[in-house]
Amino acid sequence: MPKVTRRKFVQGSAVAIGGGVVATKFLFGPLETLASAGTTAQAGPVEDVIATTCWIGKQDCGMLARRVDGRVVKFEGNPTNPRNVGTLCPKGQAQIQALYDPNRVKWPLVRTNDKGTTGEWRRASWDEALEMVADRVKEVRDRDPKLVLWQKGRSKAKDFYDDAFVKAIGSSKLGHGAFCSDAGYRALEYTLGTHAVLHPDFRYCNYLLSWGWNITNAGGNKFCWLTWPRHMVKARERGMKITHLDPRLRSAGPFADTWLPIRPSTDLAMALALCHQLIEQDYLDRPYLKAYTNGPYLVSANGMTVTETVGEGDEAEEIPLVWDEASGRVTRTDEATDPALEGEYEIEGRPVKTGFQLFKEHVAQYTPEWAADITGLSAAQIRQVAQDFGSNAQIGSTIVVDGVEVPYRPVGIMAYHMAQQELGFQTARAMTMVPMLVGAVGAAGGQLSDFTWKIHKNYPKFEKLTVEDPPYDFMLNKSKYFPINTGFPGIVAKVMQDPGRYGVEELPEVAILHYVNPLNAFPSQQDYLDSYGIFKFVAVVSPWLSETADYFADVVLPAATIEKYEGPISATDQYTDAVTLRIPPMEPLFESRGEIEIYMDLCEKIGVLFGEDGYLSVVNKELKLTDTEFALPLDQKPDVRDIFDRWAHSQGIDEGIGYFEDPAKGVFVKGPVAPTKMYGYVNDPPFQGAVHRLYGASLLDAQRQMQEKGAEEIYWQDYTALPTWRAPTMDHSPPDYDLILISFHQIEHKQSRTSFVPMLAELAPGARLDMNPEAARQRGIADGDTVIVESHNAITGETRSLVTTAAFCDGIRPDTVGMPHHFGMWTHPQNKGQGASANEIYFTGEGYMTNTADQAFHVKVKVTKGGDA
């Protein structure tokens, strides 16, 4: 494909305009004249195809844009892209309406009225708008770069260009992960070392615990929606069985072989009971537990692992001790030949137990009968799940994959956003222990997390958690509140309202919001209304005017949607390694621009584009171009296309970016992912050398430090070495708040970023409250009635309410109500009448976030008939 230049494009447009007038006149006039329109169509249009990458969702599917006279008429899946193999989801299809949406921000806007209310704007030139932002950034940055806060809701493709901006100016950075699945990420980084959450090896898996996985509607770890279901239906054709643990049946649709409607926020109890049962039914992979977990490590009565110091000074290393069955004595792990998994021993007269022994004793209290009361399931159902999981694991078996013999444990868990509950971190840890007990972690057919087994930098860091004294930074890093800190916009909002309470002295002054919409997309709307006005200056980079921009932006910079170069973008389907780029199917519409251009210009104006630590230099590092012949010169502003051309060459692609611009190629397929990379067991060394933490001594250590620094119990109570059940805080709400509100994802929408696309809004038009008919009838509510949903904060006593419409749904627990979470916006004409978002009545802060600073999406509510919709 030839490069799209503006001149070419304008020529194309001219033809299109001509054709358009003719078509408009004839097509919609009397039909008899259609013949002439037909002739025009046959005579003229220049048609071509551009290979590009979907922009609207999460997983960046490969697309082919069909163009007529330079105008995109349709996006279709790119068959050569392993990720989606020529298919597209409803969002991918409908995004063409988002592309052409005349309600996009067309040109830079500068606020002309006070903040905190609906914005009034004047049109500005790019130069003026960028200058305004640069001036404010420069001024604050000179005092303390950390007081510039860059916050991202969504950046697509590899985040090199935005990270480079953050690094070049040295700003603080805030993501949206704490609302997503980060508690799960932290739990796995802690437990296994991998940076991901749980998903199975669908190629061989025979028994799947679909644990809160929204199979038919939402994504999952690493992928958006499309690729997982493709794997899932193939596995089911092969005979895989699915047990679905979720308060709603809708999430599994017809794909649940067994539906276990678990009570929200009780997954930890379920996971602990499963561990109890796997031990009781003796489904234990002892060789795995001995060799790859800290189960054999000896733990003293104070809860700490007993170690021996080897070496001196900087070389010194603490090596844990185990009981060596072979020699019958305590030895260092590196010297033991057969460490004992269970048992009580003595070291110098003091009693010690193995970590696994402690685990076993700990879970002994969590019987199925105990869990049945909490989870709302029956003890028999829980036993059955454990038995199915254990028996299907085929402990001890192996399979040959691509010539490599790999342990074979065809059981796994698919879980994703369900980590976002108050006990999320420990829940995700306990859920990981279920496959650990049967040795399924990193096994063929078993429990995977990332696509390749990589150890995240947090894994060693979490061995020693540090808690410091105030003052803290506004994100509460290393604070007594969150020794493990995800970086939580909710807590930043809290801190900004009352910095003294959290021992914070300096607040951020300038915020650059990169396509993020806290006001609507984050729970506890009131906290954002109360805090974002405190920023002295807010710049927003976004294709649409977000609600946050509407209320708080000083300057809005219009970003392009799909019409820009972006990348590199992984095109893997988990089993094949491939990479691609986003190629603009047309010039950016209106005056919008690609983000890379925006950041380069902004850096130039701030004065950090060029030079050694400048933006371009960081880009070189991020794209691994530094010290190669393809490195960007540090003294001239490159063309965005040129950046990717260099990157492509650095990947050994001789055609450079031309390879990706050729629709016949488009995707650079490197080949299948080797089993030695995918399966932890057959890594070299196995599991990349990480010891899986069954017993979390450093968590207990952190708890003690927090207590010493005077943190409240609500912060330290869940820093326990082993996942420990307690009732969630929301259960302390008065009994008339007798329902649990959850929110859910619909396939037609991507968070709050698509509900204004007309075709998607047509399929999933607006908010509703899914209610069990029985529960509704008890409250005198009929299907379609307007209802008031009132939430209660068990800590502060605050109540919040919204009005929506009851939708009868037999596939939901009677004690649970659910709302789709895509609505509640107001800036786009399409938003009119779409109704409220559950985020308006969720709470954040104590009791409603995890101990790792992640948001919980559960709250107790009462639902009554009435209200004005």
Added chain:
Amino acid sequence: MRRTITVTLVVAGLALMVIGMLAAAPWGAESVADGDPTFTGAPILFVLGIGSVIGAALLYELLPDRFE
């Protein structure tokens, strides 16, 4: 004469109706042609047929005596 004209018109009308009907509805055809009359405008024949029969009645009464 009057009778001849009338009878002719009635017979011709009925014939036209039958022809028009058959041409408009190619009974038994399975294909595409099923949708369309054998020739465009066949239904006009049917209409002319009806007109002819009704016209016959009119003519029978209205024709002046010299057509006797």
Added chain:
Amino acid sequence: MAKYSMVVDLDLCQGCRACTEACKIENNTGSGIFWMHVFRFEEGEYPETKMSFLPRPCQHCDNAPCVKVCPVGARFKREDGLVLTDFDRCIGCRYCELACPYGVNYFTWQSPEKSHYQDVVDWEDDDLALVTGGLVPPYKNPDLDLKYGEEQRYTAGGNHAKGVIEKCTFCVQRVEKGMNPACVETCPVNALIFGDTDSPDSPISHYLRVRQPWRLLEEAGTHPRVMYVGGKPPNPSLKEIERPKAEV
């Protein structure tokens, strides 16, 4: 002569409605119109609840009631199995719509310019028109303006004029280029299979050798060319949930 059919594998269908959207873009149908509708059903009381999905394109019946009742032959059956509407012939009586037991027909209640979501997005916006020429919709598919088939009739796409009927064409404009219909092409889990049942080597023929198909409302005697495998025929006890906003 090829005989085109579609198989819908309900064991695979995720009810995602990508097909619905692909169809709408490809055929430029207006708001509230779903040539390819995907039912989402719920049945049974908690906790014995079951869910199912059912994509519903035009069934392209071999014994099509709509073809039989069309007073002017605007609705016709092609020899390759496609049931099409000549929108240049249609008089807008909506008899086909009443005759069809599947509810696949849509009438153009208003002028096409107005029915493309124009209440919320102004496709004729001046700044947008610099690029699109003010086309409505901006993704207007030029293929739809051509004549197709041996008959050379105007049958492709939808929403051409006020007051005519439209429905799924199996994407005649794509089929004639040897491509799959848009819905089939986009289905993320390949639950839709399209092809020539007269050719023993076509994927659809292979499929039908392995799987036993059933048809929607078989008792109506319409002999649909759309076949279903897996799942089960719908019955009145199913409750439709998550209906799209079907308003014009």
Added chain:
Amino acid sequence: MAVATQTSGSLLPQGVGRITRTWRLFFLGMILIAGFGLYAYLREVSSGMIVTNMRDTGTMGGAPWGLYVVMVEYFIGVSFAGIVIAAVSRVFRIRELQPISRIAELLTVGSLMVGLLAVLIDLGHPIRGVVNMLLYARPQSPFFGTFMLVAMGVLPASLVYLYLGARQDAAVVAEQPSRLQRLHRLWAAGYSDTEAERLRHRKVMFWLSVGIVPLIVVALSTEGLVFGIQVGRPGWFGSLQGPDFLVLAAASGLANLLVLTAIVRRLLGNTDRIGPSVFKWLGRFLLVAAAAALYFMIVELITLMYATPEHERLLADELIRGSYAWIFWVSIALMAAGLVLLLVQAGTRRWQIGPLVLASVLISTAALAERYLTVIPSQTHATLLPYEPGSYFPNWIEFAVVAGLFALGALLIGLFIKAFPILPLTDDEEVIADA
């Protein structure tokens, strides 16, 4: 009253040519209503049928055939009785009905015109409708019956029947000088009342009578077939739809004829020309037709309730208990009430105009409601695929258009009455003897 004031020195009989103030008001009123209907229709033409409450079946849960089709069925049904009464009374020499034969013919022509206009109004492309029907009409489609047989057959035949049947009278009034003389002369077309002419006239009228009855039965049965051959709509498929249509048509037609006759009688000063025997005959016919109609309604309902296909049962349920129940029970009650009124009169052998008119109004309204129930619920409810039930109720545009159609019909009849003697001036009793 109309006859009370004379406008000119005209000597035309039955108030022909005399336009009173009441008549002026009547014409003006009808023109206003028809004009408003036209305005509503023009809105529909310019904006599309979106301005009505009709919508697609299935996902939209609407009724693509709404009030217009109900009115097509109703008007064409009404037309049935008129011409049949006229023809039957001629063939079977029912002397008592001879005086109202022209009223009957006029009712037929008027309601046919309005009914066919309603067909055009209901089309998305009315002009294309006429052209393409001529070019491509398919006899396989029941619409062929509506268009070819009703529009091109029954209507012209009825017009010819009306025209020829009144020709003798035209010759009589054509001798009176008046503003209408030219029209009357044209109508008389040189009729000079010779023996040969009389003979020819009687022959033609006889054969027309003989021919027109089967034609109208066939043509109108196809109206029932429009629904009867539909497998896709619960409640429609069945061989009873044809006869059912005719029976209801007879009931509604006779009821309207009776009302119109009563009105004409009042207009002409309670003339003895339309005596009690006319109403007795009409009452008897109406009794039979209404009884049959009620019988059909009940039989149909029972069949629906016991039908094996579940959808038929669902539809019955919807009619009996659902959103259409009020229309359903009102229509049954009206039909039954009308029938009881007639039965009482038949039992006492005392036929009175007042109660007869009341019974007619009841029965005609019931028939209209019954037409509605035939057309609408099968579209919005109990669809064969489990679409959510929908709804339809006409909006002001549709009501305005339909009111306009009624006004147009009334205007046609009113104009005729003022342009031509509505009662025959000469008796035609010898017809059969001569034939």
